[in-house]
Amino acid sequence: MRRTALFISVLLFLSLFAVYCAYVKNLLDNEPIFSLPRISLLDEVPLPADKDHDLRLLFVGDVHGQYHEMQQLFEKTGLEDTTVVLLGDFLAKGPDSVQVANFILDNKDKVKCVLGNHDLAVMFAFLNPGVAKFPWHKKRNLKPLQFTLSEEIFIPGDITKIKRAHWEISRQLGPEKMVSLAQHCSAALHIDLGEKQLYAVHAGMLPGDFNNRIPGIKALTEMKYVDKSNLAQFSKEKENKHFIRWFKLWKGSKLPDELLSTYVLYGHDASKGLNLRGHTMGLDTGCVKGGELTGMEFTRISGKVTTKLHQVRCNGVRRTALLAMEQKAQSEGKNVEELDEWKMLGDGGKSEPPSHDESLGAPQRPTHSKEDPKPEGHSEESKDSKSEGLPGRPKGGSEESKEGGTEEHPGNHGGDSEGSKPAGPPGEHKSESPDESHNGAQEQLHEAPGEDPKDQKHGIPKLNEQEQVASKDPPGEELGKSQEHRVAPRILKPQ
Template sequence: MIQLQTWDTSLLSLEHGAKRLIFIGDIHGCHDELVTLLAEARYNNRTDQLVFTGNLVSKGPASPAVVDFAIQEHASCVRGNHEDRMMLAYRDLNNRLVADEDRNELTSAPPGPGGPLVNSLNDESFPHGDYIDRKFAKALTTEQASYLAACPVVLDIGHVPGIGHTLAVHAGLVPGVDLENQDPMGIMNMESVDLRTHVPSRDPKGTPWFKLWNAYQSVRPKRERSTVVYGHDAKRGLQLNQYSKGLDTGCVEGGKLTAWMLTIETGQKSSQETFSVKCKDYRGLKGKGKGWDDLPYSPFKEDEHGGKGTGKIRS
């Protein structure tokens, strides 16, 4: 797992004219919708840079195609809770491959990303996800596994004209904690933060982490403020706040797939635009169980506060 990665600043080069950064929320294997969204946005891989905010895979019908597309387009990415579980399942399958069948012990360390997987594993329940995801984990190619393993938990994009210091994560960040010291499980799973302890939680009934984040940024010196682009929170939908941009709009459940696009021009200026397309509802996909979202991540009971964003989707 890579905790923090600094973005290659050459990706913001204006060599071919205005540069566009296209951040996309949770895709969850919805490849057709991704292609449609990028067609709507008139995506051009010479001048546009894709940034996926995690959960490219799982739940939907075409996770391999989404990962292959990301590799082909040299898309930037962050590690979501489903990529994390996918890699855990991948490692679990590898562990079983190298297990000594007589002693039921490991005979050697498990191979890294892209290592061989046993083909005879049955469809018994594994602790890291349901059948459709284990099937993908078992079929991961070396290139796919390496790409997913290289997605950092935090992507530090640096200074973006018109926006300032910009970060990409899957779920959220706790304000006032250095990026290197943030809990990676919290970054990939949080929805709220306990106001007394500042401990992150998946409990949506607590104080939304982004409310605390925006309040904290607003009182910091301007040069030290950071904007976070994230996914994960389909329950609240699109959240376009001053210092946080939430892009998960529930595509895999029949909602929309959303992109937040920054057009960067000369003179340190940029403009913002939001695109979305309607998605099919894949909740009844054959072979899909409850999945990984039901795994607990709530070490503390949260304060009973709520909040809704004011962002709107442009269809």
């Protein structure tokens, strides 16, 4: 009798499993047929033909769906007469990816974008929804992403990294907006400032890319290390002693003359944090994980190019956690205050959950290293101001020392020694309290290299002025709302 019951149970299970497999196969075989246009590998940011025409650009690190923090940064910097360039990974991870995408599409004339690996994952999931819905199902006929300037097609090396969340973003946006994003964004952007040539990419690019060779889409969106003996080989990890960080190839003393006025702005590498070097600027400072959202402003006035750094603190982890709690409560038919997670955060739900600084800990500000070259004008009088360094540097030992030494770029903020933790340059601190200073956004101002050959050799010099701006929202204020005590930067108007 028991054998009969067991046999019937097994037979019933197999029958249900067969029905489920047939259902999944039918879904996969009858997926809606979507397509995307060929994506530009390289686009030009249109600027006035007159090279002396005044203009303003704002390059922004990885947003990752943190719409409120992005708006907070824009309210701080202003957007009048400004072209914004998002450095990829503006979608996924954070709670408001759809709002970020809508902002881009609603402001195409003023907001440009390069695609990051997560943005490509959203597009790939849009073309291949079965991969995201049923990751265990190995579908043979995958639809790739295609790009101009190259016959290369893009299929992720690891399909399991295409998550249902990527597909969900594409579903919420819909076919029309997905096509618009593919038409509007590109893998890389070139900006001709006359005497300075800027490239915006997500992960990185090598000297000579787009001049001597066409880089691959995976290198532009995923590269962290490159084999110095074979530049065609790159990776996300240091595979052997021949692999070095790609930006080390941009050391001024090693560059040919035609690249001395070329600069690369990128995101992707949150583990490095803010990484300003002679010819490369890494602006991913981990906003989605509670770090900062960073913007680098380039202005050209009467032919002279200057740069200014802006940062706002992010509550990405906390906001994402609270959103997840709300969704969980809604699915369980409960009030969010009834969840144990909420009680742990918010003292039983009777008070506002602790801020990011209280519950998760704020990123540690680096201190000045004795090995770092002292900035020009350094004196004992500047000790107080230099104690506040730039956030975004990871804690721990020097990764570069493990790679076989460090580099030095005189006159370059941050140096080339990853193990050292340089402080911000001397400047006036306008925070009214230590609390505001700790939570405040930062702005640094410095000039692009002039005609001095030494300056050109080492790219953009160190930051020579720092302006600390408090940005902690008082109780009751909405995230992203401008405060009266903030110091707004000058908004440039073309003449």
